Amino acid sequence: MRFINLEKKNEKLKKINQELQEQLKIYQQKNLELEKKQRILEAIIDNSTAIIYIQDIEGKYILINPHFTKTFNLEKEQVIGKTNYDFFSREIAENSSHINQIVTEANRCLTVEEILPDKNGYNSYISTKFPLYNLDGCLYAIGSISTNINYRKELQILLANINEELENRVAERTICLKQLNEQLKIEMNAKTQANEMAEKIANELSQHMRTVDSILNASVDPIYLFDTSSKYTYVNRKGAESLGMNPNDMIGKTPTELGFSQEIIQEFDEQIKKVFTTGKLVKSEGCFPTRKGEIDYEYIISPVVDREDNIEAVVSIFRDITERRHTQLELELAKEAAEAANQAKSRFLANISHELKTPLNAIIGYGDLLHEEINDLGYQDLPNDLNKIRLESQKLLKMIQEIIDISKIEANKMKLYLEDFNLSSLIKNVVKSVEPLVVKNGNILKVEGVEDIGIMYADPIKVQQIISNLLSNSAKFTHQGEINLRVSRQRDKIVICVTDNGVGMSLDQIKYLFRPFTQSDESTTRQYGGTGLGLAISQRFCQMMGGNIAVDSKVSLGSTFTVCLPTEVADSKS
The missing domain is CATH 3.30.450.20 (PAS domain)
Structure with missing residues (x-):
């Protein structure tokens, strides 16, 4: 029992x-x-x-x-x-x-x-x-x-x-x-x-x-899942709505069985096969028919792997890019219009600048003649007034010349005139010309490495203008301070470094430093004057000669501008 x-x-x-x-x-x-x-x-x-x-x-x-x-x-x-x-x-x-x-x-x-x-x-x-x-x-x-x-x-x-x-x-x-x-x-x-x-x-x-x-059906983009036979195995709500169909009517069918054109099916099938073969996702674009008409889509096809890393399906996500393409077209048209307007502006500035430059040269010339005659007649007060007229006219003439230069650069009309020249003599002439501005603000200018710098093959006028702009800039923004000009030859490069202990600049100000007609802020323009073209022109000249300008600056500590130019500038024709 x-x-x-x-x-x-x-x-x-x-x-x-x-x-x-x-x-x-x-x-x-x-x-x-x-x-x-x-x-x-x-x-x-x-x-x-x-x-x-x-x-x-x-x-x-x-x-x-x-x-x-x-x-x-x-x-x-x-x-x-x-x-x-x-x-x-x-x-x-x-x-x-x-x-x-x-x-x-x-x-x-x-x-x-x-x-x-x-x-x-x-x-x-x-x-x-x-x-x-x-x-x-x-x-x-x-x-x-x-x-x-x-x-x-x-x-x-x-x-x-x-x-x-x-x-x-x-x-x-x-x-x-x-x-x-x-x-x-x-x-x-x-x-x-x-x-x-x-x-x-x-x-x-x-x-x-x-x-x-809930997550998949809440997506605003069509999402589809295909098996190895290119049959739909999943369709989210947005994907079915865009085609005007019911998700259940699409499951288990191929795009051919749903009536899509052979041209679209062939291209899409090739992309799916590529994903099954390579195991890598594919990004592409195309125009697909929907219940609202043909729409431009950007789509991604990605593999879905099983536990053994075998590809068992692919998932495709579509994104409507019709609006983006229209925006791109509008931007291209706006860019063309802006470029045309910029060229027209450059031509206008060049023309009006020449019209202003001619009478200013006459004013300066007649002022010099008057200055000589008044000195001979023994007048003591008038020469000072004439000197002010002459200085302001030369300042205005320099501004007009800068406008002409930047206009030529923007219109691709600026040319290089290359020749051999003694860089040491050129720098000494520049130092002599900017010395009054340095002394005016109580600064001290120190020059290093100039004596044995040797010969350079470049456009001497533009090299002179670059160095003059950098020294004038430092002299203008430095008071009771020190300015250093160092020149060195490094292999096939000439390196010119101008350092000062002036007002300096912040990172935000440096971003606008080389933009034409732009200074760090409005207070800078009111306090120091200028057109904001000097550094922009210097940078363009350096680029034309195959060089560049770098800047390092900190507020209240000063600035360092470094110019690097080839010792032999390549001829643009060659």
Whole structure:
């Protein structure tokens, strides 16, 4: 009798074990389906440029994608657990909270347009807000997908953190199931505990699947998944709407069966085959028919791999670039118009400058004659007045000459006149000419390395003008200070360095330093005068002769300008 009872217990135990094995197979199959969904989601998100994030009902971030951190220049550790009030302006934070409140009260998905700041300034986004519910049907979070609609930037939604979390949780539950399976062989009462655990896992998997579907269907860009036979295996809501179809009617069919033109199908099939062959994503553009007519799209085709890294499908994400192409065309037309206007301006400046230069030369000449006659007649007050007229006329003449030079440069009419010359003599003449300006502001000018510098083959007039502009500039912005001019020959280069301990410049001021008709700010123009052309002309002259100008400056500490020119400037004709 005891043997019979033991045999019945063994049979009952085997039956229970068999049922548990079947349950385990079902759980493992669900795990495989989840992993496949995860791989599909990862491939889609890795090639998306939308900003994705989830906030709990208190507005705290519980999930962000890498594109969020890249766009707002924030690390994940700085964001998770925080609210919009910690990063954005109060106005933006309150607006976001108001939208989340509307989604909560309406209990449905909501698409809005909002302005968000990023590292490049403020940009307009189309944001889709959607509620997320737990197993009890209670709202626990608000999800959001924001797409930049200024330039339709490339979708790069990276949800690696979600994928990693899901994989870890699945791995943990797989281990747990294995342990339960071993325990069920020796414990009769473990069946109830195993069923409860399995039900919990299944509910969590179902919730994650719903989250994935919500994210994909909330995208404003068409998303399609193709198998190795080029058949649709997934179509998001936007993808079906753009074609005027139902997603279920597209699944399992090829583009040919849906009636697309052979020309479009052939090109798209080649791209898909290329991804299956190389395993690398493909970016391309094309014109595709939609229910609204033909639209220009930029699309990305990316591989989806299984657990053994075999490509089992490809995912394609389309982005409407019609507006961007129109904008590019308008920019090109505007650029052409601006270039034409700039050339017309240069011609006008050249003409009017010559018209002004001729009478100024006459004024200076007649002023010199009057100066000589008045000196002979013995007048003492008038020569000083004539000197002021002469100095102001020469200053005006220099400004006009600078306008003529920059106009010639911009109109590509400036020429080089190359010849051999003694650089030492040239520099001494420049130093002598700028000495009055140096002395006027109480400065000391020191010159080094000039005596043995040797011969240079270049345009002497332009080299002289470059050095004169740099010394005059330092003398003008330095008071009761020291200016150093150092010249050296380094292999086939002539290096001219002008250093002062004047007012110096900030980084923002240096950015505008070589722009024509521009000085650091309006106060500089009022205090020191000038047209803002000297350094711009010097830089253009250096570039024409195959050299360059570098500047290093700090506010209140002074500036250093370094000119590097070849010892033998190449003839443009040769």
